[in-house]
Amino acid sequence: MQPSSGTPTAKRRSVKSLLSKVFLDTRPLKYPAYRRLWLSNIVTAVGAQFAAVAVPKQLYDITGSSAYVGLAGIFGLVPLLVFGLWGGAIADTVDRRKLLLITNGGLAVTSVLLWVAAASGTRSVWLVLVLFAAQQTFFAINMPTRGAAIARLIPVHLLPSAQALGATVFQLGSIAGPLLAGVLLPVAGLSMLYLVDAVALCAALWAVFRLPPLPPQEGAPKKAGLRAVLDGFRYLAVHSVLLASFLLDIVAMVFGMPRALFPEMAERTFGDPPGGGASLGWLFAAIPLGAFLFGVFSGWLHRIVRHGVGVTVGVIAWGLAVIGFGLSDSLWLAVFFLALGGGADLVSMVYRSAIMQTVATDEMRGRIQGVFTVVVAGGPRLADTVHGLAGAAMGTTTAIVGGGVLVVVGAVISAALLPAFWRYRAPTSEA
Structure with a gap:
């Protein structure tokens, strides 16, 4: 006999069902290996954001120019272009757990060196930029490896939920990190930010160490050479949905990310x-x-199967929010518009990541994740250069508003020219 709709049991089930439709879907955390990877992200999220604030602040303190802050974008972009693509190929040919251990260790070492440089009071812009470039080299290999591992740890129908979980934790660190950095800078100094980042990265190594082995599967390339990298691009060329998702992200980040102008x-x-x-x-x-x-x-995000529509609408909303930010003359109004943009970007990112994990096969995921890393992480660094130069030449308001307008126009044109992406639907089977 089924409980009636008015019984306490039925009411509890109704409330639970309602909450599951509104709040973050935590089902991927039932899988221990994914949970360990997710927990390692929690530990490093705050520390990584300390470094993200420290590098541009240190450059601006040394030079007093946003153009030099923008130059960091080039020093971060070049390693991402080279090692993001090559790192994705490596991730398809070796045990991904071992590669994560090596690259996490490299990130920790470069953070220690940045701490030493800041603590010694260096005034060398080039030393900071070179150390930053070395750190981004390890990051460029780590990111596609981490992303390619996720689809091996959970069922395919939980990928959107896993992406939302990972993004939410990262964003939590991205909130706490800059706020704490703003508090600690006048009290503890710039070098302390780098030290916290190094300690957090060392702690995360234990969580990565406890992941299961993730060796290459059948069909994976034997060597991570140029041919393997080119195979990834050929794969993209015949999968227009993947290509379109990358294009929209480039439009959003290159034209619409004004962080180089924040200092x-x-x-x-x-x-x-x-x-x-x-x-x-x-x-x-x-x-x-x-x-x-x-x-x-x-x-509710995992209930929507029109992922192409979700990405496009998210990018347009991001562009509109950037325009609002550029026109703001109040700090809290600026924060409001940036926060709206962050929400729109999360929607776009969740669906882009799910598309990539679903469309790409396992033996190609590392290389596709490598391209994804170049686009997602490289786009903002290219934006640093573009916005830094534009802000120095035209002023911050013109640079930011103009960028937001280009995002909206670019997204609309992309939707019109790429109808297959707009129509794309995700698989829904939970088998």
Whole structure:
């Protein structure tokens, strides 16, 4: 006999069902291996954001110019272009767990060196940039390896939920990190930010160590050479849905990510003191704050199968939010628009990642993740250069608003020219 709709049991089930449709879907955490990988992301999220604030702040303190802050984009982009693609090929030919251990260790070592440089009071822009480039080299190999491992740890129908879980945790760290950095900068100094990042990365090594072996599967290439990398591009050329998802992300990030202008805006628009203050922390935290809040209430995301529509709408919303940010003359209004943009970017990112994990086969996932790393991480670094130069030449408002307009126009044109992507539907089987 089934309980009636008015019984306490039925009411509890109804409430549970409602909550599952609203709040973050945690089903992927039932799988121990994925849970360990997810927990390692929690540990490193705050530390990574400390470094993300410290590098541009240190460069701006040394030079007083947003153009030099933008130059960091080039020093981060080149390693991502080279080692992101090659790292994806390596991830298809070796045990992905071992590769994660090596690259996590490399990230920790470079953070220690950045701490030593900052603590010694160096005034060398080039030393900071070279160490930053070395760190991005390890990051470029680590990211496609980590991404390619996820689909081996959980069922395919849980991939959107897993992407939302990972993004939400990362965004939580991205909120706490910049805010804490803004508080610690005047008290503990810049070098402390690098030290915290190094300690967090060392702690995460234990979680990665406990992952199961992830050796290459049948059909994987034997060597991670140029041919393997080119095979990845050929694979993309015949899978237009993957190609379109990358194109939209390039449009959104290159034209619409104005973070290189945050240090200048914090001081000249929102009144931070020269040594750094709360406004800088809020600007860096606003986008992940919006993404985190949206992620907490993302239980409905996995129910939508029109992933192409989700990516396109998310990119357009991001562009509109960037325009609002560029026109803001109040810190809290600026934070509001950046937070809206963060929520829109999370939607776009979840569906892009799910498309990539679903369409690509396992023996190709490392290389496709390598291209994904170049696009996702390289796009903002190219944007750093573009916005840094544009801001120095035209002013921050013109550079930011113009970029937001280009995002909206580019997304609309892409949707019109790529109808197959707009029509794409994700597989729904839970078998």
